[in-house]
Amino acid sequence: MSLIVMKFGGSSVGTTERMGRVAQRIIDKKLQGHKVIVVVSAMGDTTDDLIDKANEINEKPPAREMDMLLTTGEQISVALLSMAIHKLGHEAKSYTGWQAGIVTEDVHSKARISDISPDRIFNALEEGNIVIVAGFQGMTDRGEITTLGRGGSDTTAVALAAAIKADVCEIYTDVDGIYSTDPRVVKCARKLPAISYDEMLELAHLGAAVLHPRAVEYAKHYNVNLVVRSSFTNNEGTLVKEEAEMEQGVVVRGIAFDKNVARISVLGVDDTPGVLAKMFGALADNEIDVDIIVQNGVQDGKADFSFTVSSSDRARAFDVLASIKSSVPYRETTFEEDLVKVSIVGAGMVSNPGVAAKMFKAISDIGVNIIMVSTSEIKLSCVIASDPLTDVVRALHTAYGLDSSDTAFVGGPSDRR
């Protein structure tokens, strides 16, 4: 008998009919003799729809109230899924994140899990129940409801798996594994039998939505056996683990892209010690993640800086810069939106000269200008204009020898946002 965490994403439970199929799949697992804890996301586009509603009422909704609203999506799912299991003749109990003992730090909209007290779910399991936990949510020590960031149900699943020492954590989604790139964009993307935690962590951070970055972080830290597979087929999925073999001659494991990139330039900043610390310190204090930073040269004691942030943080970053203008004097700020960051990732890149040149050439061959570049040991990212992203990803996929002769499996609605 194994202890298994099964996580089902939004499109896997997008309709009541799909919910019924998921219920059957969970029961099948239990009938194989396993103890099952299920984590589930909000149905279909529920979270996006709730965000739209909030913005219709208030274009800057308070983060606390946003968390109150968005956690309802997962609460609907757990109750309905439990009902579907009961209808099929099995015992199940649903729990919110806080009932399941998930405690988070005191931050709204992207809280980290700080602790899990799983006694209640262990007791429910001992009583023979299938336990169903709402993904993406937790509660602070002060009793405030929080969410873990978009896509955060993956993190709930992996964190629970670590806390209860599950034998495996299975992430069921609408593609049948982790591919060399998003199979909705490149039909000949290749399915990876396995990928290392480090590579998946980079891909997830760089925009591959298939796993939430923190889920991979926890999996690596607690050595969780993590599998990504389809909720629509029985195909074997992808294993995420410490080390994964690379095919001979292939240096790039995958390509990711992030469509929500904005570039902010701060022009005419006093070129004196401490200005960068003040500027980026203020942004960090306001929970704004800054990505690539470039200094564009110094003239007459004044420097120009550019950096990228997520498009959704752009306006707030501007407000923060305006608020520190008296202590960090600068001439003006400008920004560009509609940028994307496209990245190649592979553990073998570090020892292979020419990988970067190949990327730059593939991009320039289709007439696209590279605006910014950043590198680390196992990744290389280029910021470019958002058009034509698809052509760029396809060209890179071919250039690094990743094209597969099979067509990727993509289930679920094609009109996903």
Ligand code: ADP
């Ligand atoms: P869920 O609702 O199940 O959590 P997500 O939309 O969060 O599903 O993640 C699955 C989606 O991730 C796929 O439909 C696919 O479009 C996208 N994706 C991006 N990069 C990859 C990749 N490298 N491999 C597989 N899927 C990817």
Ligand code: ASP
């Ligand atoms: N429902 C949340 C979202 O749409 C969390 C998740 O699906 O993982 O982001």
Ligand code: MG
């Ligand atoms: Mg997801």
